[in-house]
Amino acid sequence: METLISNKLLQFVADLGPSKLQVPQSLHAAAQAYLLGQDFPTTKAERFKYTRLAKLANAQLSAAHQLDAAQLEQHCILTDAYTIYVNNDQITIPQNLPVGLEINLNTQVSGTFHEASFYDIFGALNILHAQNGVSIALAKNCTLDKPIQIVQANSGGKYFYRHHFNFGANSEATVYFVSKQQEQTTSFSHTHFQYEIAQDARIKIFKLQDTAQNHFDFNEDRAQQAAKSHFEINTLTLDGSFVRNDTMVAVQGEHAQTYLNGAYWLKEEQHVANYTTIDHQVANCESFETYKGVAGDKATAVFNGKVFVRKDAQKTNAYQSNANVLLSENASVNSKPELEIYADDVKCSHGSTTGQLDENALFYLRARGLSAASAKTLLLQAFMEDVLTYVKHEEVLAYVQQRIAERFNWSY
Amino acid sequence: MIKIENLHASINGKEILKGLDLEVKAGEVHAIMGPNGAGKSTLASVLAGREDYEITAGSVTFLGKDLLELATEDRAREGLFLAFQYPVEIPGVSNVNFLRTALNEKRAYHGQDPISAKDFMALVREKSALVELDAKLASRAVNEGFSGGEKKRNEIFQMAMLEPKLAVLDETDSGLDIDALRIVSQGVNALKSPENACVVITHYQRLLDYIVPDVVHVLYDGKIVKSGPKELALELEERGYDWIKDSL
Incomplete structure (x- = not known):
């Protein structure tokens, strides 16, 4: 890493080894060139104008420790899904997959379409230092009978993950990505998601971000859509002291539909x-x-x-x-x-x-006998309601509502 | 029921109510009429507890309690109901959901158990029929996309659900056609009992053909300047307010 001159950045990458995935030479060179002479971005950089990275630079991350199966299961939200666990160096892939669905460890950093579009140093670092990830392929014409659930349990350490999804023509699937934090750990993760959506495919991604007060959660989603495909990505941030989502969808085929929703x-x-x-x-x-x-x-x-x-x-x-x-x-x-x-x-x-909140609406509700707190809750729930209508899965909806109720004292 | 004495209220430093006196007993219907700017809606807002107004003097005793000391929601729970002149549209908040919360918070305030879902729905059916409010409207978002008439019927529907001791109707007739006026009035009349009372604030005598008052008051420049039997309303309709101003 002799090309890096900044102390902060050097310090940050000092304990990272090279990527465990194969990196194409051109991509590796591009990432290195991008990082040349870079420091941690300050708030003068447009994309970090409101994000202070000093906290990350100074953070004392706890040592990575592997969770056991029982601990991992606790972070699950869906009981009936093809569930993948991602925990530091370890990835657990489900057995008995249906015909048409393949899930493997990701072995290759692929960068076919986003080479020119690094948005920040973390995207470049991911290419150089990705530790692991999964590669999911769904065959053409295949409709999954149940969703895929990826549970990423953060438990200390500094990890760059890279997940690759390839959805074949006319396939249909829903993926839930659950990001959680093991208690009493401090960690950093940067997760790169790459979605290739072929013609007529109908794909829904839900990102359920529920990390704790001591996790730095960076996400980089890159999608490319072919003709007549339907792609939906819903990002729900339920908790987390530091969360960044950088989502980019390239619509490359005609008559495609894209839905991008977020709630925090x-x-x-x-x-x-x-x-x-x-x-x-x-x-x-x-x-x-x-x-x-x-x-x-x-x-x-x-x-x-x-x-x-x-x-x-x-x-x-x-x-x-x-x-x-x-x-x-x-x-x-x-x-x-x-x-x-x-x-x-x-x-x-x-x-x-x-x-x-609308003062007139608050007064109206109180004039009917609702306490100020109930009136406020009702109005806030109503405000967020339309983003939640996308969540059709009952277990997921119940989880989201339970977490909001816990954190904000809203009753559902 | 309610006794208002020497009430002074101002907004942004401007005095609107200038020593208002009014007493309403159980079983009575009082009408308050008056020209624009007399303070009619201010009176309604002050009674309901809108915080924009500053009370500078006077007192309001409601069922033996100092009303002005109570929070807006506690006034409602004690049995005061304001039918708004301009009911607020609240997208995303269902009418019946919020009414169930309102009803249950009122019951909790009085140490009662929450109403069962079954009893509540029966109550919704009964009371919405009273004001001919489509059950579908009752379960839609509060006043969202309602016509003027539907909003006012919804006010009376809520009143019927909450069974107040004292209802203050703030220009409930404004924006109503004759059919809606009849339906709203029927609803109000059906809720009348020896135990409750009603203050009808209105601009026009028209409403009082349907809701017959025991007493008519003229509010002018922040004070009640004249009170009389229901015939006073007819006289006001015929002669306007100028003769009252002149006689002051």
């Missing part, structure tokens, strides 16, 4: 940042993006959503919105919706709102 419930000193990019490269596609959140205490939320509509992407219909409710004077939301349109026959809209 923040309090204390949580910091949750969502960066999204939808890149409409071809004509006749639709995308719908809704991110919603509440922020209390001293929490900070960041939303930066970009929609590109390229020159050839005529008849694109792109809708984006971000709405936030602030629960305290010290909470803050930095919201930046961006549209870049190079085609002339498109329908695009975006909007961002950040405000407090």
Whole structure:
């Protein structure tokens, strides 16, 4: 790592070995070139304007320790799923998979489509230092009878993971990615997800982020969609002191539909940042993006959503919105919706709102006998309701509601 | 039931109520009429506990308690109900869900057990029929996408569900066509009993053809300046308010 000159970055990578996955030479060189002369980004860097990395640079991560099977199972949310456990160096892959579904350890860093789009040093570090990950392939015309569940249990240490999904033509699947934290551990994880969605495939991804106060949770999602595919990615941040999601979808086939939804419930000193990019490269596609959140205490939320509509992407219909409710004077939301349109026959809209609960509605409910607390809860639940309507799985919905009830004292 | 004495209230430093006196006994219906800006809606808001208003003098005793000392929700739980002039639309909050919470918090306040789901739904059916409110509307989000008439019927439906001791109807007739007016009035009349009372705030005599008051008050410049039998409303309708202003 002689190309790195910064002390902070050097310190951060000092205890990391080279990637255990095979890295194509060109990609390795590109990542190294990108890192050349870089330091930990400061708040002067656009994509880290609201994220202070000093905390990470100074963090004392606890030593990685392997969890046993019973401990891992406790982090499970779905009882009936093809469940994969990811815990530091160890990955457990389920047996008896149905025909058409293959799950293997990921052996190769693939970078076919996103080489030019590193957004930050962590993406580059992932290429150079990925420790492990899974590779999931679903054959064409295959509809999974039950969802895939990936449980990532963080239990100390510093880990770069890399998961690769290949969904064949006309396949259908739902994937739940559960990110949890083992008690009394401090850790860092950067997880790269790559989704290749072939023609007519119908894929739903749910990310259930429920890490604790002492985990640094970085996520980088890269998807490419072929014609007539339906891709949905829902990111629900239930807890976690430091969470960054960087999601990018490249829409490369006509008549594709993309749904990007996010929800976050923040309090204390949580910091949750969502960066999204939808890149409409071809004509006749639709995308719908809704991110919603509440922020209390001293929490900070960041939303930066970009929609590109390229020159050839005529008849694109792109809708984006971000709405936030602030629960305290010290909470803050930095919201930046961006549209870049190079085609002339498109329908695009975006909007961002950040405000407090409607005083008139609060008064109305109290005038009917609801306590101020119940009235507030009811209004907040109503505010977040539409993001939760995407969660159809009963166990998952129950889990989400239970966690919110626990953390915020909301009754469901 | 309620006794208001020398009530002074102001908003943003501007005095609106300037020494208002009013007493309403159980079983009575009182109408409060008056020109625009007299303080009619301010009176309703102050009674319900809207915090924008500052009470600078006077007292309000409701069922033996100092009403002004109670939080908005406790006033409601004690049996005060305000039918809003402009009912608020609350997207995402279901009408019946919030009413069940309201009803159960009121019951808890009085040391009673929560109502069972079955009894509650029976109550919803019974009371929504009273104001001819479609059961589907009853379970939709509070006032969202309701017509003006539906919003007002929903107010009376909520009133029927909560069975208040004292109902204050703030210009419930505004924006109502004649059929809606009849339905709303029927609902109010059906809820009338010797144990409860009603204060009807209105601009027009029209509503009082349906809800017949025992006493009519004229509110002018923050005070009750004249009180009389129901015929006073007819006289106001015919002669306007100028003769009252002139006689002051």
